[in-house]
Amino acid sequence: MDRKYLIGAILVIIVIIIGCAVYFGQSHVERADDELVVAAYSHGGEPESGFDPILGWNYYSEPLIQSTLLKMNRNMSYENDLATNYTISDDYKTYTVQIRDDVKFTDNTPLDAEDVAFTYNEAKKTGASLDLSNMNNATAVNPTTVQFDLNKSDSTFLDKLAYIGIVPSDSYNNETYGSNPVGSGPYKFAQWDKGQQVILERNDNYYGDQPEFKKLTILFAQNEAAFNAAKNKEVDVSAVPLAYAKENVDGYNMYLMDTIDVRGISLPTKMNTGEKNPDGGDVGNNVTGDIAIRKALNYGIDRTSLCEGALNGIGYPNYDGIAHQLPWANNATAIEDGDIAKANETLEKAGWVDSDGDGIREKNGTKASFELYYSSDAPERQAIAVSVSEQAKEMGIEVKAIGSNWDEMDGIKNSQAIVWGFGSTDPSTIWSEYHSSQAGIGYNNPSYVNDSVIDQHIDNAFKQSRESSYSEWSNAVWDGSHGISPQGDASWLWIGEIKYGYFVDDSLDISNDTALLQPHGGDIFGNIYDWKRVSSIEK
Incomplete structure (x- = not known):
């Protein structure tokens, strides 16, 4: 190539590079x-399924596009939104809600009780947002009144009235609504890139x-x-x-x-005997299935240190999965953690010893070694998993931290330890996490907690008013002799409460x-x- 053309081409390339640098570097959004x-x-x-509350869109948060019957305030009590009033039967099996008569969807069609009933009945069918298995059906009594009939007493159903955005029954299509939602909330959908x-x-x-x-x-x-x-x-x-x-x-x-978002690790409580969960996945782990392993980890792990390190000094130690701000928090679950001596004593009494000097205890030919999975796109969960792995070495337990995704973890959630996040103003999450009837159902009760005393506390709580039930929810995690806490079954290794930045x-x-x-x-x-x-x- 002629030299002058070569120089000219180089100059053109330089101009293009500079222009691109200026263009792409101008990142300020006007x-x-x-x-x-x-x-x-x-x-x-x-949301994979779009902005559809029936398929799970923001059922714990302000949905923006849709309205909810109730809203929670800073005092963790409920205020009317679409609702104007509600009554609850003495047996907590019937909830009757009156709604506003002046609300329209953004397509200019009126919102009435038929839309509310439709939304809840469809949400029950999908099960993608809330667990509405306790609800028989929702019925529009008249244009401004909807009645929810339950198949068992449930004082927490009030919480469900604040969590599902209402969709229009006449135009709803489950295949198209999520990508072009119509609602009655403070904002309306414009564009999804x-x-x-x-x-x-x-x-x-x-x-x-x-x-x-x-x-x-x-x-x-x-x-x-x-x-x-x-x-x-x-x-x-x-x-x-x-x-x-x-x-x-x-x-x-x-x-x-x-x-009220808490991070913790599920520890499968059953041995692996070939049992399968309802979806065909393995149940049980021959290391965490031994309560001595679970207790040792609960007593030996230093949560304060983890809150300072893995949670960047912005965490708050937690021992039972219930954030300390909630009215059913149980202060009695707190222990003096980071007690390596107690952890080692617990393991040795149970027969876990390091006989070959490799730093890992064993019992009856089984190494005290298991895998701990965490979501790869959650940095604080990775930090928790890695830190727990390092601390567990002091107890002679090998914990292998493995980054993964929820598709993979869904198949192993009942046989391997997993870092989870939970936190709701609805106390019935304790039922989904710890009640024996929920073991292996979806993401519920991944550790396979099975204690009739815990179940009884939870069952009793549903039959009482929301306020009077707090003591029963609290007792489900530890009542002085039973519970999932470190002093009890130690079926979880709860780490700490986080803040959002x-x-x-x-x-x-x-x-x-x-x-x-x-x-x-x-x-x-x-x-x-x-x-x-x-x-x-x-x-």
Whole structure:
């Protein structure tokens, strides 16, 4: 090639490279003061089935697009949303709810009791959002009254009235609704760019308090991508893992929000005898099936150290899976953990000894070695798994931390240890986690807890008013002689409660003093009605 043409080509390439660098480096997103861009993967993430409450969209959080019958406030009590009043029968088997008569969906069709009944009956069929197995059916008594008939006493059914967004019965199609949802919430669906974002527009016909912001873009960025979105001024709010919570980002404040979200490790309580769960998966583990292993881990693991390290100093030790802010928390489950001497004594008394000097105990030819799985896209779970693995070595127990995904873990959840997250204002989660009838059903009771005394406490709780039932829910985890806590069956190794970290642009006030206690999965938009732009966005 002629030299002058070669030089010319090189100059063209350089210009293109510089142009691309300028273009792609210009990452600041232009937006108006009444627009919000939020990286809120913690708020449910990108739903596989779209924005359909019947198929699981944000059933513990503000669904934004749809309305719910009730809403929970900061005091963990319920307020009316679509509902105007409700009554509960003395036996907690019938719930009757009156609803507003002035609500329309965003397609301009009226919302009435038929839509409420339809939504709940369909949600029961799918089982993708809430466990509604206790509900026989929901019936529209008249246009403004819906009745829920249960097959057993359940004082926690009130919680279910706050968790499912209502869909229009006349136009609902389970194959198409999720990608083009119609609702009656504060925002209406505008656009879904799969794998990237969803765009919502303010519903100016919303019956409740109007949010200030006309447009809400929710990015599905998570972890490092969410952190970079804040650094590049691409967002107003960015939810980040705890590993980034102590970072400084120019132009942003870090908000650490209280949660009831607890991290813990399920420890299969049964030996592997060839038993299968309802889905055909293996049940039992010949190491964690020995209570001495489970107790040793519960007494030997130093939760305070894990909260300082794995949870970046923003954790709170937990021993039973119930966050300390909840009214049924049980302080009696707390122990003096990190007691290696007690852990080793427990193991030796049970016959677990290191006879070959390799640092791993064994008993009857079985090594004290098992696998611990965690979700690879959850940094704090990885940190927990790795830290537990390191601490367990001091007890002569080999714990192999393995990153995975929920498709794989679904098949091994009853035979291998797994790092989980739980946290709800609905106390019936204790039933799903620990009642023997729930063992191996979906993600319920993965450790196969089987204790008739625990079951009785839970059964009793359902038959009492929500407030009076708290002591029974508390006793289910430890009543002085039975429970899943370290002093009892030690069927879980609960680690700690976490906080949620959000970088918030200096121009925005998210009214932290009205923010709700965050459940598992997060509810950053729970008080979006109170968010204000206090200064113009830096352009």
